[in-house]
Amino acid sequence: MTHRKGLSIAIATAFFTLFAAHSSSAMPGAMQVIGKANPPIGHYEFCRIYTSECQAASHDPGPVALTEDRWRTLLDINYTVNTSVEPLTDQEIYGVEERWAYPRTVGDCEDFVLLKRKMLIAKGFDPADLLITVVLQPNGEGHAVLTVRTDHGDFVLDNMRNKVLLWSDTEYTFLKRQASDNPGQWVKLQDGRATAVGSVGH
Secondary structure, eight states: OOOHHHHHHHHHHHHHHHTTSOOOOGSSSEEEEEEEEOOHHHEEEHHHOOOOGGOSSOOOOOOBBHHHHHHHHHHHHHHHHHHHEEEOOHHHOOOOOOOOOOOOEEEEEEHHHHHHHHHHHTTTOOOGGEEEEEEETTTEEEEEEEEEEEEEEEEEEETEEEEEEEGGGSOOOOEEEEEETEEEEEEEEEEOOSSSOOOOOO
């Protein structure tokens, strides 16, 4: 396990070095916000229970600076949650169609996102940079991922892959996400990528 983790850190460091060699101006931009959106019903109910996690921020500090340590933290938490929680639907877990909750051993995509967000906040990330995001998969099914706003673009933490990608490198169509200045509110996204993206294996 120690060797495996050491290897993953070495890979993460090598990737970050390559990634950092490009100027931020050469990186794909952040997602474009085009207006307000209704929150998913599951998040609305979640906010009624966890009110402190859905309160407006005093200010939006802007995208986080993506240091090597922060990049490593993103990879580590994404991998840790993906491998410690078994994916099951809310119907299978609770017998209901939709319920957002912090997972212990099982959860659906929104639950993975909630746990990753909580763990990253504990590591010092600003909640304004950790945004629950609703996307469409190539097959038309809805899905939730965590968007991390950085000065090198918006990155996606996804329970269907351990690799952390720029949003523009994923196969998803981006629909809406939490507002950066108010985690209880949601905004619409404009997915302006001109080229079609391919499918990915689960």
